Amino acid sequence: MKNNFFKNLLLILVFIFLFLPIIVLIIYSFNSSQMNILFEGFTLKWYKELFNNTDLIESFINTFLVAISSTAISTIIGTISAYGLYKYDFPFKKIINGLIYIPIVIPEIVLGISLLSVYTLMKLELSLMTIILSHIAFSIPFVIVSVRTTLTKETITYEEAARDLGASNYRVFKDIVLPTIMPGVISGATLAFTLSLDDVVISYFTAGPGSNTLPLYIYSMIKTGITPDVNALTSIILIITFIILLSLVIIQSRKIRKEAI
Amino acid sequence: MKKEQSMFKFIFTFPVLVYTFILILLPLLYILFLSFCKSDSYGGIIYTFTLSNYLNIFDITYIKMFIKSSLIAILATFICILISYPFALVLRTKSKHIQNLCTKLIMVPFLTNSLIRTYGWIILLRKNGIINTALINSGIIYTPLSLMYNRIGIIIGMVYTLLPFMLLPVCSSVLEIDNNIIEAAKDLGASKIQVFKNIILPQTLSGVFNGSLMVFMPAIGYFFITDILGGGKIMIIGNLIKNQFLTARNWPFGSAIAIFLIIITIILIKIYKRLGGKMDDLGGF
C-alpha cells in the first residue's frame, strides 16, 4: 500500500512539474498586482485589457493562422507522401527516405537559419507566409512518420482485394487506404498542430518585420517586462486547446464504444 | 488505364520530391556552400572559397563555449533520464487506460508556446518569485536563492522544456517489454535490480538514446532559454549561431557552426542505429 503511494506520488510530481508554469500563469492572470510578484487580489481587469491590446490580439490570431494553415497543408502533403513512399518506386526514393528525417533530428536552429538563408537567396520577403512555409517544412516529416506506422502489410492485402473487385485507384485510396491510415493521419495532424503552436526558434528566424506571432511578441517584451494581459491570453489559449482536446477524446471514446457494440 | 495509373503515381510522389529538394536539401546545401564563403564587414557575402570559417570554430574562446554548452546539454539530458526511467517503470505497473492517459498528458503543455511556459518560470524562480517567497515565509531560508540568471535557471528551463522528448521514447520502450520476459527473468531467480540491469536496461537502451538525441541537440540550440532564464550572461551554441545570423551578420561563420552541428547529429544517429534504434521511432510520438 505504502509502496503504491510513493509510486503514484512520483507520477503526480512529474505532471506537477510539467504543468507548473502554466498553472502559475493562469493563477496570475487574476492577480490585481501589476508587478506580477505576489498575489494581491482577484481581478478580471487583465482580461478586459487584453481586448484593448490590438498587438497582442493580432499576434494571437497570427499564431493560430500559422498553426491551422501549416497543419492543414503538411497533413495533406505528408499523408499522400507517406502513401507514395510506401507504394511506389521512383527516382531518388532512397535519398528522400533518408532526407525526411533531417527536420526531426537536426536542431531547430539549423533548420531555421538554413530556411532563412534560402528565402533570402530566393528573394522571398519574410512575412507570415514564410513562417507558414517553414512550419510546413518541419511538420511534414512528423506526419509522414506517423502515417507510415499505420501503413502495414494488411493495407496491401485490403488494397489488392479491392482492386480485385474492380475498384479504381481513386476509390481504393478513398475507401480502403484512407480509413485504415486515418488514426495515423489524425495523430500526425495533432503533432503538426502542437509543434507549430510550441515553436519559437524557427518562427524567430523566418518571421518578417510586420508578422508578429505570440512567441515573437512575448520575446520582444521580455526585456521591457511582460504585462499581465499575456497571462490572461495564456489562460484563454489553454481553455481553447483543452476544449478541443476534450472534444477529440470524447469523440474518440464514443467511436470506440460504438465499435465495441 | 495506364495513363490514370501514372497520373496517380505522379500525384503521390511529386509533392514529396519537391518538398525534400526545395525545403530540406536546398537549404542545407546552401548553408554548406555559405560555410565556405567569406563575409565582408557589412554582413555581405563574398563568393570566394575559404576554410577560415571552419578553422575559426577551433578558436579557444569558441571551444570553451562549445564545451560549456555541451556540458549544460549533457546535464539536462542526464536529469531527464533520471526522471523518465522511474516514471516509465511506475507507469508500467498501471492499467492500459492510465498508461494511455499519461502519455497523452505529457504532450499537453506543448499546446501553450514553450516561450510562454519559460516566462512562467520567471514568476516561479526570480528573487522575489513564488519559490523564494514560499521558502522564506516557511522559514527554510532567510535570503532568497538565485535560481535564475545563472546556470541553475538554464538547466531548469532546458529540463522542463525538453523533458517530454525523453519521457515519450523511454515510456514507449519500457512499456513495450513483454511481461513474460520479466517474469521469465524472475522465474530464473533474478532480483529486481538484476531484472533492471540485465533485461530492462539493454532493451530500452535505444529508447533512452533516442530521447537523449531529442534532448541534447535542442539543448545546445535553444537560445531563448539562455536569453530568458540565463539573463543573457551565458552563451550556448544556439546563441552564437543566432548572433552570427542576426547581429554580427557573419552568415558564413554561422553556417559553418550549423554544419558542425549537423555532423554531430549524423554521428549520434549512426550510434543510435547501431544500438538497434529505428528511424521512425525518433521522438517517440
Added chain:
Amino acid sequence: MKDNVIVRFDNVSKSFNNTNVIKDISLDIYEGEFITFLGPSGCGKTTLLRMVSGLEKVSSGKVFIDNKDVTNVDPTKREVNTIFQNFALFPKMTVKDNITFGLRMKKENPKEIEKRCKEVIKLVKLEGFENRYPSELSGGQQQRVAIARGVIMNPKVLLLDESLCSLDLKLKKSMQVELKRIQKKLGITFIYVTHAQDEALSMSDRIAIINNGVIEQLGTPSDIYISPKTVFVADFIGEANIVDGKVISQKDDNLTLSILNNYKINIKTSEVFKKDEIVKVIIRPEDVKISPNTLTNAINGKITDFIYGGENTKLIIKIDDNNSLKSSVTDEERYSVGKNVYIKFEEKYIVALRK
C-alpha cells in the same frame, strides 16, 4: 518413487475481481511424473501453473513444493522453472547468455556455468548455435533454448505453459517426442499446461482435466479416454457421440439401457442407477460399428457426410430427425453418401453418466 509428492495443492482458491478462477483445488503431483493440466482457455489451468512458479499468489489455501510450504515464497526463490508460452527469450542476449542467465544471476562459479551450459546444450541438441540471437533461430530452436534455460537450473519441477502451441503441426509432433525424451532423461517432474488434447494424451503420465476452476477428472490418459467421469470430459477428450439413454434394469455392474428409440444395449458400470432414470450415454466413434449389409438387431441409418482424416475417416450417419452418430471406419471405400447402413455398438466401451 511414485510415492514422493513433489508439489501439493492444499485447498487452493484464487479470485480476480470477485470471480473465482480456481475453486478449492487439492492435488498431489509426484516426483518424476509428466502431468498435464488440460482444459479450454480460461479454465484456470495457467493460473494453477503460475501458483507453482509463484508468479501468481493464492487467495486461500496452501502450495507445497518438496514438502515445504511455499505459499508466500517469492518466485525467485522457488526451485521450479517455467517454459513460457511464447518462450520469452531475452532478445538482446545470445543463446548462451539466455541459457546461463539463471546461473549468472546466482553468481555461480564461471567454470561450473560453462560446464553445465555445455551439458544442457547437448541435451537439447543446440550445439553450434551458442552465439546466435533468438531472432536468428527457428521456432523449434527457440523452444529448445527455452527448455535449456529452465533445465540448467536443476529445478525440482519444470513448468511448461502451452509451450508447443506456437509451433506448426509437424514441429509440434517432433517436439512432443523430444520433450518426453528430455523428461525421461532428467527424471524430474514436468507440469504441462495445454488446451490441445492430442498433446496431453501423447505425452502425459497423468492428466488433470480442468474446467471452470475445478479438476473434473484426474487419471492416466487411457483412464480418462475409456471411462470419462463427466460429460464435459467425454466431450473434451477425443470425439464422442453423446445421446440420451433410459435405464431399463441394473444387475450388479451390468446395466441395460435403451437408447435411440428403444435400442437396447448392455454396458458395464460401477455406478448405481435407478430404473427409468435418464442418463447421458457416451459412445466413441470407433465403437460405432457399421455395415452396408443387412444385420438383425441393428439400428438403421443413412450416411449424410464424410470427414476424411488420413487413416481414420469418419462418417456421419443420420438415425432420425433428431439423432446422428459419428462412426470411424477404415474401409471407407465401401460407403458413399446417401447409402443405408446398419449399426451395432462395441458395448463394453460405452459409458453411462448421470445427467
